[in-house]
Each structure stands twice: as C-alpha cells, then as structure tokens.
Amino acid sequence: MVPAQAVTGDGAASPDAGAWPDGAPAAPLAPRARLLPALAAVYRAQLSRARVARIPLLFVATFQSVGIMVLMRGVVDGGDEARAVVSGSSVLVVAFVALNLLAQYFGQLRAGGGLDHYATLPVPPAAVVLGAAAAYASFTVPGTVVTAVTGCVLFQLPMANLWVLAAVIPLSGAALAGLGAALGLLAPRQELATLCGQLGMSAALLLGVLPAGRLPAVIGYARDLLPSTYGVEALARSFDAHPDWLVVCADLGVCAAVGVLSLAVATWAYRRAAAR
Numbered sequence: 001m002v003p004a005q006a007v008t009g010d011g012a013a014s015p016d017a018g019a020w021p022d023g024a025p026a027a028p029l030a031p032r033a034r035l036l037p038a039l040a041a042v043y044r045a046q047l048s049r050a051r052v053a054r055i056p057l058l059f060v061a062t063f064q065s066v067g068i069m070v071l072m073r074g075v076v077d078g079g080d081e082a083r084a085v086v087s088g089s090s091v092l093v094v095a096f097v098a099l100n101l102l103a104q105y106f107g108q109l110r111a112g113g114g115l116d117h118y119a120t121l122p123v124p125p126a127a128v129v130l131g132a133a134a135a136y137a138s139f140t141v142p143g144t145v146v147t148a149v150t151g152c153v154l155f156q157l158p159m160a161n162l163w164v165l166a167a168v169i170p171l172s173g174a175a176l177a178g179l180g181a182a183l184g185l186l187a188p189r190q191e192l193a194t195l196c197g198q199l200g201m202s203a204a205l206l207l208g209v210l211p212a213g214r215l216p217a218v219i220g221y222a223r224d225l226l227p228s229t230y231g232v233e234a235l236a237r238s239f240d241a242h243p244d245w246l247v248v249c250a251d252l253g254v255c256a257a258v259g260v261l262s263l264a265v266a267t268w269a270y271r272r273a274a275a276r
Helices: 004-008 035-073 079-111 114-119 125-138 140-155 162-186 190-209 217-225 228-237 245-274
Strands: none
Touching: 035 079, 035 125, 035 140, 035 190, 079 114, 079 125, 079 140, 079 162, 079 190, 079 228, 114 245, 125 140, 125 162, 125 245, 140 162, 162 190, 162 228, 162 245, 190 217, 190 228, 217 228, 228 245
16 A cells, blocks of 8 residues: 555655554564575575485486496496496586486476466575585485595595595586576476486486597587586596696686576576576
8 A cells, every 4th residue: 555646646746655554663674685694594495305205316316327337347447437327426416416406396386376476575586596506416415425436445546535525526516507597597498497307317328428539529619618528527537646636626616607607697597597
C-alpha cells in the first residue's frame, strides 16, 4: 500500500509521501546480502541437501576410478604411464561430481523452475553459483584421496607428495564445476544438459587416464583444452623423485585461471537463465 500521489504522480511531493495512510512511516527495504555471507549460506544449504543424495553417487565415482586402475594394472607396469593412470583416475572423481552431476543439477533446476526460487532471494548470483559449485566439489575430497592412495599402492608410487591434492582438488574442482554449471544453465533442455555433462566426464576419462604419449597428436591438442588435464599433470609430476615445483605451480595456476573464467561464465549464464 502506497500513497496515491506516488502512484498517479498528481500533486506535489509532501513530507508524508513516504508514510503509510495511517501516518506510520514506511519501513525501509532490507539491504542486499553481501557476497561472502550469502555464499556461506548457499554452501551450507546445498551441502545439507545433497549429503544424502550424492554420497551413493560418490561411492560409484570412487569405485569406477579404482576399477579403471585395476584394469590398467594389467597393461601398465610403472613409470610415467603409471603416474598418468593414477593421477587421471584421481581427478576423474572430481570430474564425475563437479562436472557431470553439477551440469545435471543446474539443468534440472532450470527445467523445473527452481531458478525462480533463487531469483526471489536477496543474494548475488555469484553466491548461488559459487555455493553450489563448492558444495559439489566438497564431495569429491574423500573419493579422490582414496583413489590416489589406492593407486599408489597398486603401482608402488611414493605417497610423500600426496599433499598436492590439497591444491589439485579445489582448483580442478573449481574449473570443472564452473564448466558443469555453465553447461547446465546454457543447455536449452534438461536432457541436453545431462548429455553434455556425461560427454565432459567421458572426455576427462579418456584424455586424463590414458597416457599422453599413446594418444594421437590431434587428440593431444584436445587434451590441452580440457581444464582437468592440468590438475592431472600437476599430480603426476608430484610422483617424481625430485618434482619440478615451478611446473607444478604453473599447471595449478592454469587450473585457477580456468576456474575463475568458467565460474564467471556460469554466473553470467545464471543471470541469463533467471531473467527469462
């Protein structure tokens, strides 16, 4: 309920223009939520919502990656190829959850009208995208660690530098989660979002787990375009007796740059989808 002058524009402005008809002053609108508190709220909500539904899928992702390493154990004995198999299988867990499942989630959210709910909340669009991406990426931590440790045992690789996973998981997760969110929000249909997520995970499987030296040159160029490749390379180099940490940091820097870019694109896609 607003004064008639405010609706019709008739009459001069008066001191009571901002008051209710009974003379009580109008309450000011609540300020827009800041990014970090809104991000924390969305992250907690997504984490509690997906905890029960996503844990079985995380088990499937871990079992799938461990099974791939067991199969490759009969083909690969050791050396650079073993490092590629273990690191690629570990990052594959991140790709399964952060890319595949997040693309399906945002595709379903857009198709079912769930974006309207978030659009009514006084939270920045970046908080919605970042909160959901961070929650899904968090589910990859135990599966990735279990896969990496199992791979080290299978291929007799050193575990001294597995602390690199503390950087590989969040940076690769950010890059792949941003890509998955963008695919889910930009796909015109939910089925296409699911298809794009599964194709992306298949690319991470084929281009990340298979040793780069056995791939054709053309496929090698496609491998360089995949964000998860640089997380795989960083983890694989950490298994060396004397790792080149500058190169490892460079690979992680590429993951970070792609993560910022993909999350920015996902935020733009969220604004575009919510405004329709």
